[in-house]
Amino acid sequence: MTASDPYRSRGHEWEIIERSDPICWGQRPGPLSPEQLESFRARGFLVWPELLGASEVDALRKRAAQLRERPDLRGRDDVISEPGSGAIRSIFRVHRDQTIDGEMFAQLAADPRLADVARQILASEVYVHQSRINFKPGFEGREFYWHSDFETWHMEDGMGQMRALSASVLLTDNSSINGPLMLIAGSHRRYVRCAGETPANHYKQSLVAQRYGVPDQQALTRLAEDGEIVEATGPAGTVVFFDCNTMHGSTGNLSPFPRHNVFLVYNSVENRLGAPYGGLPPRPEFLAEREPVSLAPR
Amino acid sequence: MTASDPYRSRGHEWEIIERSDPICWGQRPGPLSPEQLESFRARGFLVWPELLGASEVDALRKRAAQLRERPDLRGRDDVISEPGSGAIRSIFRVHRDQTIDGEMFAQLAADPRLADVARQILASEVYVHQSRINFKPGFEGREFYWHSDFETWHMEDGMGQMRALSASVLLTDNSSINGPLMLIAGSHRRYVRCAGETPANHYKQSLVAQRYGVPDQQALTRLAEDGEIVEATGPAGTVVFFDCNTMHGSTGNLSPFPRHNVFLVYNSVENRLGAPYGGLPPRPEFLAEREPVSLAPR
Numbered sequence: 001m002t003a004s005d006p007y008r009s010r011g012h013e014w015e016i017i018e019r020s021d022p023i024c025w026g027q028r029p030g031p032l033s034p035e036q037l038e039s040f041r042a043r044g045f046l047v048w049p050e051l052l053g054a055s056e057v058d059a060l061r062k063r064a065a066q067l068r069e070r071p072d073l074r075g076r077d078d079v080i081s082e083p084g085s086g087a088i089r090s091i092f093r094v095h096r097d098q099t100i101d102g103e104m105f106a107q108l109a110a111d112p113r114l115a116d117v118a119r120q121i122l123a124s125e126v127y128v129h130q131s132r133i134n135f136k137p138g139f140e141g142r143e144f145y146w147h148s149d150f151e152t153w154h155m156e157d158g159m160g161q162m163r164a165l166s167a168s169v170l171l172t173d174n175s176s177i178n179g180p181l182m183l184i185a186g187s188h189r190r191y192v193r194c195a196g197e198t199p200a201n202h203y204k205q206s207l208v209a210q211r212y213g214v215p216d217q218q219a220l221t222r223l224a225e226d227g228e229i230v231e232a233t234g235p236a237g238t239v240v241f242f243d244c245n246t247m248h249g250s251t252g253n254l255s256p257f258p259r260h261n262v263f264l265v266y267n268s269v270e271n272r273l274g275a276p277y278g279g280l281p282p283r284p285e286f287l288a289e290r291e292p293v294s295l296a297p298r
Numbered sequence: 299m300t301a302s303d304p305y306r307s308r309g310h311e312w313e314i315i316e317r318s319d320p321i322c323w324g325q326r327p328g329p330l331s332p333e334q335l336e337s338f339r340a341r342g343f344l345v346w347p348e349l350l351g352a353s354e355v356d357a358l359r360k361r362a363a364q365l366r367e368r369p370d371l372r373g374r375d376d377v378i379s380e381p382g383s384g385a386i387r388s389i390f391r392v393h394r395d396q397t398i399d400g401e402m403f404a405q406l407a408a409d410p411r412l413a414d415v416a417r418q419i420l421a422s423e424v425y426v427h428q429s430r431i432n433f434k435p436g437f438e439g440r441e442f443y444w445h446s447d448f449e450t451w452h453m454e455d456g457m458g459q460m461r462a463l464s465a466s467v468l469l470t471d472n473s474s475i476n477g478p479l480m481l482i483a484g485s486h487r488r489y490v491r492c493a494g495e496t497p498a499n500h501y502k503q504s505l506v507a508q509r510y511g512v513p514d515q516q517a518l519t520r521l522a523e524d525g526e527i528v529e530a531t532g533p534a535g536t537v538v539f540f541d542c543n544t545m546h547g548s549t550g551n552l553s554p555f556p557r558h559n560v561f562l563v564y565n566s567v568e569n570r571l572g573a574p575y576g577g578l579p580p581r582p583e584f585l586a587e588r589e590p591v592s593l594a595p596r
Contacts, residue, residue, distance in 0.1 A: 176474035221554040251549040256519040
């Protein structure tokens with residue numbers, strides 16, 4: 001961490017500063033209408049209802065369910081289990097994992113309906129920085145506290161600029177009663193420096209329960225009062241695109257209805273990772289690709 | 299517990315049976331329109347937006363906030379604190395507690411806008427079976443798992459029939475982002491027997507985290523699939539009336555915005571408590587009035 005780093009974090013005090021990077025990086029044609037693009041710029045996210053068809057999402061959901069039942073995946077570093085039940089919560093790097101026959105997810109990552117949105121907003125070729133399947137089962141799905149992905153990717157992975165975005169592909173219907181993604185509209189235009197040093201190998205705990213890189217409650221209150229907390233809901237097949245710095249979180253899933261999704265992070269090829277800004281060794285590649293493969297030709 | 303008790307529970311197996319009591323107990327005039335009454339009968343709850351005016355609810359909210367800061371209340375049996383922070387979560391028996399100057403809450407309990415709804419649905423004079431203020435602070439408010447109040451009141455307090463209802467007076471705005479009350483519409487028409495014995499003095503734990511009288515996940519799934527999970531939302535001053543057997547719960551409050559309410563349970567004077575059906579000694583009177591005072595004359 002250096003004093004000149006605009007996105008330094010985890011010092012003594014929290015602070016809210018203005019973002020120094022663009023949100024939409026240039027004029028590049030793509031699938032988004034001018035209105036969609038402007039909405040993304042203003043709010044920091046975009047919900048595209050049923051971008052994937054029912055049969056496509058059925059196939060993805062079935063494959064995800066099969067993977068979740070595979071006992072050989074449990075206990076792997078890149079497979080995260082619930083602290084209590086041991087049930088699989090997340091499977092990382094699904095877009096290039098030969099052991100799980102990730103071809104279906106590789107195709108999804110390369111699908112122009114998703115990747116071209118990233119290319120359009122980031123105004124460059126893109127690659128997958130991180131991919132995972134998230135399972136949030138009924139009754140037992142846990143809450144995820146508020147965070148900006150970029151804060152972690154900057155401090156722990158060495159991502160220099162805010163030139164990345166996520167696409168969450170909903171594998172099940174998401175409504176306000178099964179713990180949907182909540183985003184703070186407008187929060188992407190500011191950056192919250194978090195207080196507190198990062199211990200080594202923090203990621204092993206943070207994937208289960210975040211303790212560092214956690215935004216201050218006063219900062220979150222200000223963002224929520226200046227903006228609006230919005231639930232991203234829609235039927236299975238809906239895709240939620242959101243900026244790498246949009247503050248987001250989700251409550252537990254108390255309903256009987258699972259909330260599962262495939263999460264794909266697109267980063268600009270001009271924003272490749274360097275040394276982590278927090279000064280610790282980089283996290284493993286299943287969390288942050290350092291030698292990315294190019295997306296399949298369109 | 300006897301085999302002839304229609305609402306026996308906490309045996310070896312869970313089971314869903316039909317309710318044997320009426321929902322609306324007779325033709326008695328009152329503030330509810332025929333449409334409101336029919337909606338309550340069909341769904342098991344009724345949301346009345348802004349039944350209380352802004353100045354009334356402001357006064358209640360301020361008084362509740364004052365009580366929450368009183369250090370002498372902490373540690374009392376009838377005041378429940380958060381396991382972690384020690385912050386007050388619930389203050390019981392506020393309608394008749396001289397030590398907290400409960401006159402404002404006594405007046406609220408006797409207010410005909412609330413009590414007459416109970417009289418109309420239960421078709422008799424009513425009394426307050428239980429009252430409390432619930433605090434669900436921003437960021438830290440905890441989830442409440444699904445339950446039917448009646449199951450507990452029957453087994454642990456000796457309430458014989460389903461002839462009681464609750465009124466939740468919203469002291470703050472409730473929306474889907476701050477952990478509102480969720481109800482399963484239609485669930486009040488059936489009764490879920492829960493599995494598992496009840497240990498003595500169970501209430502001391504159950505007020506913090508419920509472990510007995512917990513409905514089975516399969517039972518909840520069936521109720522939710524046959525009915526609908528509905529969030530009861532509205533601005534401060536809104537009152538949510540719900541049947542004593544309507545399955546309900548709420549998620550944690552991840553938002554910065556607190557969700558506080560005053561909770562009043564009205565029971566028919568013809569449904570006074572007897573010996574608890576679970577066979578253990580009755581719970582303390584702050585949880586279940588055994589010698590109720592009549593509501594103030596109208």
